């Protein structure tokens with residue numbers, strides 16, 4: 001019989017409990033321990049999961065409870081040290097987004113994971129969501145034509161973070177989706193923003209990503225908006241998609257609209273844009289909680305020795321873009337040139353299959 005993978009979660013604040021709940025509910029997983037330095041959080045978690053050990057000492061989590069894998073859901077400034085200790089102690093590691101505070105830290109974590117043959121995954125949760133899968137399927141089928149641009153807005157009032165600005169907090173979701181849809185890395189990043197509430201921590205930012213062949217994406221992030229907005233528009237040459245993640249069922253709508261220019265004209269009177277107004281339709285999407293799919297993928301990669309869809313390399317790419325955005329922000333929106341960590345097809349694929357640590 002297959003032995004379950006033994007998992008521990010570090011960080012039980014806002015997001016950690018969702019990871020605990022999902023790992024607890026997955027077959028082939030033994031959620032053995034939860035760790036938080038805050039005793040009040042631990043007490044609360046113990047009251048919800050009396051059969052899961054609650055520990056305040058991270059060293060004990062790593063070496064005292066027999067884990068195969070660690071999930072890091074602490075604030076971003078702790079990701080690097082917690083994940084590095086986890087990898088060095090031989091644990092497969094899932095780190096919440098963004099992977100770390102700078103690209104040098106991400107590179108080191110990738111190197112440690114590779115040298116030890118461990119799975120390193122980053123929680124780019126939206127890449128495990130059914131609407132994003134559907135959008136990629138539609139784009140890859142050529143249904144919307146060539147993508148002209150993508151516009152994304154992620155706005156609400158709060159939750160204000162103390163260690164990162166709103167771009168590092170919210171934009172990772174949009175950036176990961178955009179890179180996945182376009183299948184390429186930008187060449188230039190611009191970012192403007194302002195810190196209105198906490199000095200030095202921008203609460204409103206606008207990032208633009210320029211890609212090859214004049215394609216671009218804009219990402220607006222805010223903790224200072226009266227209404228919650230989670231909307232992305234993908235404008236193609238033939239059709240357009242609006243993805244509204246706040247809708248319960250109709251998250252994606254495809255608009256059969258476009259504008260065409262006459263191929264040539266001789267006089268002004270000959271010149272007419274052609275506007276096409278067709279139907280709009282809502283594809284059916286079989287939904288599952290994206291975080292559950294993400295957690296299952298982590299276990300599956302450990303089991304099979306595969307590189308995750310959102311590996312350390314994707315985590316590093318995202319942090320490079322965030323670093324470029326921060327540099328541009330400091331320089332009042334000036335363009336910052338970027339390049340990917342490694343071309344997608346040259347990224348190492350499966351980690352060596354590790355049967356042994358899973359056999360308890």
Ligand SMILES: NC(=O)c1ccc[n+]([C@@H]2O[C@H](COP(=O)([O-])OP(=O)(O)OC[C@H]3O[C@@H](n4cnc5c(N)ncnc54)[C@H](O)[C@@H]3O)[C@@H](O)[C@H]2O)c1
Pocket residue numbers: 010011012013014015016035036037038041058072073074075076078096097098123124125169
């Ligand atoms: N994937 C997603 O959709 C998503 C959503 C929200 C947050 N997140 C990410 O999850 C992570 C946590 O965010 P949050 O909003 O839950 O933060 P939070 O501040 O609410 O919770 C963090 C918890 O970690 C604990 N902690 C801090 N340092 C620790 C340490 N050294 N050892 C053990 N525990 C420690 C704190 O006491 C706190 O309870 C962040 O990286 C954030 O970006 C991801």
